[in-house]
Amino acid sequence: MLKDIRVSCAPHISQPLSTRSVMIDVIIGLAPAMAAAGYYFRVHAAILIAVCVLSCVASEWLCNRIRKKPNSLDDFSAVVTGIILALSLPPKLPIWTAIVGSVLCIAIGKMVFGGLGANIFNPAMVGRTFLTASFGLLMTTWTVPATIDRAMPDVAQENALNARTQATPLAWSKLAIKNELGADIYGEQQFMPSLMGQVGGCLGETSAIMLLIGGLYLLIRRTISFHIPLAVLSSAFVFGGIAYLLDSYVYVQPFFHLTSGGMLLCALFIATDPVTAPLTRRGMWLFGIGVGTITMLIRIVGEYPEGVMFSILLMNAVTPLIDRLFKRIPAGGKPSV
């Protein structure tokens, strides 16, 4: 009667969740930002995203082959890494640079640690940091969106550096700080465009609205909790607000910092990467506050106009310490023995 009955430890039922479904949720959450990138940067966006995703997937497959490990592509985490990397790159980055970055993301950022779940640093940020350090000029060449410059989607241009470029809002605000220019009017002028995305910048960082929609989807699906995004954004707002109150002529208003640059992409999609974020709620608060504060420190005091990737990597490094700091105490208190 019964030939194939199985024995295992309890529980015998489970929620219909898998690592893959979590990753697919993140991809869906990133879809509005990808659509905005496609709208503003046209074919460049499609090329860059496709190249990054494909080379991430290919390098994960290759790493698994070399390490003689079972194939791990079916969890879709390489796709997520590829998309996040693409969204944090300048639109007209040469394809070979994107490929180098993607290979580094997966090989150095993830696979050398032992694959998904074992990496200390966010893979996409590892790749992007490498590219910024190695190809500084290419990584800071911002093309204007196609909705401003009709000639922009022209791929056949011989030299990417000849393209009509525009300083990003953040580069502009950095300039204002250094040269003590009036930042107040600029901040107000650029607030609406940066909310909609009609500014220069990385592929997926420009449209704040679309990032918020995607983030909201993840929050509703409970793929991410609100703790990290809220901590990042509120600490950045407070830091920016203090600077603004000190000297509103030089420093832009704090809302501007939230909508421009990689702040929203970071708060909603990069800092919430579960592998490299703390486990406990209190740890998440500390992690988020750290990310927001370091980002603003770099933006306002430091040399670079944007500090998201450095702050993420720095906080990733202290994540194990945060986990150790906020150890959970059982509900019944510490055992007396």
Next chain:
Amino acid sequence: MSVQLKGRFSFPGGVHPPEKKELACESPIQPGPAVTEVAVMLSQHLGAVCDPLIRKADAVQAGQKIGDRDAFVSAPVHSPINGKVKEIALRSHAVIGRGLAIVIEALPNNPTKRSHFTLPDGFDERKYSAEQICEAVREAGLVGMGGAGFPTRVKIEPNPRLPKETLIINGCECEPYITCDYRIMLEWTNQIIAGVRLARRASGCSRVFIAIEDNKPLAIEAISEALKNAADGDRIAVAPVKTKYPQGGERQLIRAVLKRYVPTGGIPPMIGVVVLNVATAAAIAEAVVSGQPLTHRVVTVTGEAIARPGNYYVPIGTSVEDLVEFCGGVTEKCAKVVLGGPMMGIAIADLKTPVTKATNAVTVLTREQIGRAKFARRQTACIRCGRCLQVCPENLNPTKIAHAVKHNLLDVAAGYYMNACIQCGCCSYVCPANIELTGYVKTGKIFLAREKKKMAE
């Protein structure tokens, strides 16, 4: 004062698995199969294993004591049928793997069906002294019938060092699928209340709460109705609790109803609380009033792969095979036979495993219910999403404990308070990577206990 407390009591953490109570909740308690052979386990409770009192080929009467032990934490076992002892041999046991059982063959022309107990009119618990009640409970071999099987006498007996104040009757039945407590509350309401009064008298508790999950409005209503007319209705209150797993866990229930915490590694009497299952309460009434030992119990036979799910009053010692056969057998899709509910029950490989006093259900699950990934035992690496931390009702860090055990770092696991785990299974239930966290914790606990034993020697 109204009988029913306002508000929904709850605790932080927990999960909401599909309830699936509809499979068996409409089916009234029916007599079980006519058994030809029963195997009465000598260990059906926590504590010392019984010694057999009879020998092979002896004739036994229904209700005769066949195993006992002179230890404080123990409970005697009784024969449920008239018959002859076939052998005293090893049988599969759901909890301890294998254990000695007294196998009794029924006499061919001997009616052994026992109808369940009904409370006589004019019942008054004041006729019985506390000592009488405790003695009757001990002699009837009562143990907790919710799953753990802790001897009831030890629980309710007054202890001068740990005085008891509050009695909580657990009618939550938070495990999916199981409906036996629900049917008992609906059909044997008066017995439960009589048992509650006896338990209160024996333990000296001043306050009594009957906690029922709010997905059983009929049961809440039935018990409130029965209490309304009672003279001492103001000392017994019905507390509706939120439907959530593991609401029926002893520690969670105390936290929900009383807002008090049982110390880690401690037991409820330390804060003056006793928790009894509703089925145990009904059995106390039976044991004290009629003097009948605990030889039968209500078992829910349910699950998608069973032809006729229902609640049956069966002799203890009936094999799972007989029960399943009686319910029309299993369908093709059967993938797992579980003693207990799907969250904490134990999957058995041997269908000859007998029902014990603590077996509340036989759940037969299909592959769809188990889930494809779980069925294939496909695990990915932990992605540290933290879901297990959020659902843990004891506020532990399951992923850290499990990975410490996996790498044989028992001291690290103990440092994350591994022994505070109640093994409810919430962490394994939510894990997207499909890691058997509860399994690792259970293994770690066993290893740690062994290591400590070795050190002591």
